Amino acid sequence: MGWQKRGFTSLSGHVFMIGGLSRKVLDCIICAKQCEKCQREKSRGQTSAKKHNCPKNHDSSSKAMEADACLILSQPSS
Numbered sequence: 873m874g875w876q877k878r879g880f881t882s883l884s885g886h887v888f889m890i891g892g893l894s895r896k897v898l899d900c901i902i903c904a905k906q907c908e909k910c911q912r913e914k915s916r917g918q919t920s921a922k923k924h925n926c927p928k929n930h931d932s933s934s935k936a937m938e939a940d941a942c943l944i945l946s947q948p949s950s
Contacts, residue, residue, distance in 0.1 A: 901941050
């Protein structure tokens with residue numbers, strides 16, 4: 873797991889799944905706790921931002937981000 877900053881206060885992180893035998897990257901995920909565009913619209917008093925590609929995909933603590941990302945990567949993709 874890579875973090876934006878040290879400790880369990882980071883707003884984003886990334887996880888790579890690497891094959892044990894091939895030593896190649898099999899999958900990756902980027903976790904983000906906030907979206908700059910949504911934050912800006914909220915500070916202006918609007919209820920929701922215009923339709924956009926929102927990177928926010930994690931709501932719980934930064935400490936749980938690594939475990940949640942590993943669970944997502946371990947699930948079979950369809």
